[in-house]
Amino acid sequence: TTTMAYVFYLSYFLLICENKAFAGLTLTYDGMNPVDSHIDVPLSYCNSDCICDKNQWEPVCGENGVTYISPCLAGCKSFRGDKKLMNIEFYDCSCVSGSGFQKGNHSARLGECPRDKCKTKYYFYITFQVIISFFTALGSTSLMLILIRSVQPELKSLGMGFHSLVVRTLGGILAPVYYGALIDRTCMKWSVTSCGARGACRLYNSRLFGMIYVGLSIALKTPILLLYVALIYVMKRKMKRNDNKILENGRK
Known part of the structure; x- marks a missing residue:
């Protein structure tokens, strides 16, 4: 499911609008x-x-x-x-x-x-976003089950708490900082407040905005996908060893 969500996310590159x-x-x-x-x-x-x-x-x-x-x-x-x-x-x-x-x-x-062409791409974006959310939700259930089975019974609460801490720290607190810093670089026209200070962005470089946003998301999702593959490989080896031990004990 994570792989399917990753593939659909790659299609976002095709939905980036041209500049106004x-x-x-x-x-x-x-x-x-x-x-x-x-x-x-x-x-x-x-x-x-x-x-x-x-x-x-x-x-x-x-x-x-x-x-x-x-x-x-x-x-x-x-x-x-x-x-x-x-x-x-x-x-x-x-x-x-x-x-x-x-x-x-x-x-x-x-x-x-x-911009009529960009409006059409928006409908495709909404459709892909629903599909990505569906596959991501399916994968999150399996991930939680793997997390519970991968730690010792007395450490399950600690493991789940540490997982939530990492997700909220890297995704909920730091993500707006580095995403916002990169997106600000794509601004082409800033507003000016009554005091002469820089205000909100009036116009973004749409294409550069899309490339940075989607590219950064892909860069973060790629190592996650590789870690999932490594986790599956390790889990299969562990389960195979457990099955072999059960067979040896049965023969004895």
Whole structure:
């Protein structure tokens, strides 16, 4: 069961989503070429005349399918709608027109552009997660039985307590620390608090995030799987020796 869960977990690599099309962070402002992550949002020729706040986070989706961090950085000159109702549309956006998108009026609407392919992968992820949880639950029962049979009767309580301590210490206390530290490295745009300090992450490098999260999980699960194989081998040898002793005693 552990092997089956491990195989399904490997399939998560196929479900990692590509980065969002964010101008200035994952794509150039013309939406044609990928760029490396930046600490500060780079300006472009299409919004160089605008006096924009680089810390403003108000994503808009352009007609060209590219998301811009704010209407100002999209080079938008006018808008229509009610901000409270989240139905604002921005017009005459110079960065949208500069991307070679000829149709329409070079407008943008409030909010990020959707990612249909990633939504489909999410449904596969939920399905695989249910399967992995099922096989993991089946294996946990066998593991507990092996744990009880592997220690002397007077040490069973101590063995179960020590097992729980290790699982909660390495998995429940330390895991959020090293997972969080690695995930923070994938952040492409941090928010800024009113005091000027770094806040929450606005945008992650989706592909790098997935590779780190799944890769670290696989790196931790691989030695566990190998230890299970070694445990099964040792248990079989031990049971074989016990059977041989029983046969020898029976012959005597």
